[in-house]
Amino acid sequence: MAASRRRSIPPLIRALEEEPYRFDFYQAVRVLELSRGLDFEDGGLVLSGDDPESASPPAVPVGETGDPRREAVRFTADPSLAFPASSIRDLTLADRPDRPARMTTRFLGLVGAMGPMPRVMTERFLARAARKDHAWRAFFDIFNHRLISLMVRVRKAHRLALENRPPHRGPVGRFLFSFMGLGTPGQRDRMTVPDRSLQRYAGLLVHRPRTALGLEQMFQDHFGVPMRVRQFVGTWFRLERDQWTHLGARPGVPGGMTGGRNNALGRTAVLGTRFWEQQAGIELVIGPLDLDRFLEFLPGAPANRPLLSMVLFYVSPEFNFTARLVLKRDQVPPMRLGGDMRLGWTTWLSTHPPARDDEQVRITIRDEGALTRL
Incomplete structure (x- = not known):
């Protein structure tokens, strides 16, 4: 049980902190986001499983337009020249539940074995770090965090399983609604069948005829x-009144007709007020x-x-x-x-x-x- 004013750490989060190299990078980010809960700009809210009274404020999705300080994880890049054995080098949980965890990745950094900058920059970077000078790393990590965050955002846009919103509210869900003819909010929630259940059949609904x-x-x-x-x-179809056959009408009757209508034999004349189709x-x-x-x-x-x-x-x-x-x-x-x-x-x-x-x-x-x- 957690001590006073502290949260119990779920076993999955503890395993992620102790052995982060065993997790896929994108799945690790998803676990961290869901452990905090997410607050979306469109008003959506995905809460964690904690007690609402003791839970931390919800985080904003990684890589979106929200305040980076409210994201569930802060990315740094490993500047090592060694061959990367996994996507994640280490993960450190914050000492407060409203602060982001710190994850060190082994890819997409500006310097290091897979960085785009010249090798000499990496060597200088490592030399300064050996002298306990971390100013360069802190500066580079400003850009590393944003680059990695944008990659997470792009990945979510093309992988439905990584989307943290309910499926019918995510980007793919909006695409499916458009295919079905329900692309605008005013066209939704007008049937007794839930719109969400129809997304499963978007492939059938998009075809014409x-x-x-x-x-x-x-x-x-x-x-x-x-x-x-x-x-x-x-089936029988009823004819509108103005399509009925009239042989003639006196002046003053409703419609003001002085002669017949729809009475061309073999062309427009119809015997009765309905027809069979x-x-x-x-x-x-x-x-x-x-x-x-x-x-x-x-x-x-x-x-x-x-x-x-x-x-x-x-x-x-x-x-x-x-x-x-x-x-x-x-x-x-x-x-x-x-x-x-x-x-x-x-x-x-x-x-x-x-x-x-x-x-x-x-x-x-x-x-x-x-x-x-x-």
Whole structure:
């Protein structure tokens, strides 16, 4: 246990201090940052696992635009001409939790075996250090720290595993949102499906035109149930009132028409107020399902609205969709009055066990976002 006003050092941090050469450089930086917690400029906060009352103030990410004094680690470069056996030479934790640790690296220094400056500069550097004159090293480490910090920053930008923010808030997450059509904050958090869960399917959502196979893959992965798309399911479309066929109208009627409209036989005339479109309908056959999973997709159930949001987000809303729920034949409940039976949804009138899976329950997904029962 830690003494009064002191923190307990986690075993991983202690191992990093005692044997830093066993750690990858980038992973060591990540461990140090997460041990302090991070405070991002965009308001994000990643806290460490310490007690909030005794934890140190959060650090700023290494290499970003924050105050370097608030970073979790301060880099210095080893000026030795010896062949480097590891990326990290040593690590010293600060005596106070709000101060950065000090890490000596064996790469990217201005002088030393891998430094860009002439060898004579390194020799003079080492000669002064032998006389206990560390002014040169302190001066060079101003630039060494910034160079190494920028390398950490660049590495994070191209390695998702090193990003300390939640994945959907990091740079890669913003790129994926842009691919999906959710690049601006005003377009996000408008669906019942969490935007973060859709990032997994950015590779499917970026394609135009989108395919039935892509919808099947995304649906099955997200909901964990079988689904297939049945295409070219005909559907009725209602005509707007101004598209109806009129043979004639008297003056003074609404619209002020004095003659007919949309009445050219074989061209614009339509008998009725709706028309049949064979290729505008798509049916999602979901299942076979257990009874518990079946109930989750009914109107008002947890998976109902996410089903609507995902389908309308993936495919243009001019299409009409129906979702057909397939219940396993051995899961069809017996008919009983009372209880939680729902007329038209979970009530089956039958005196014999069904011979096949039930496919009678159908949900219509309309383009205006309404869910109704046919």
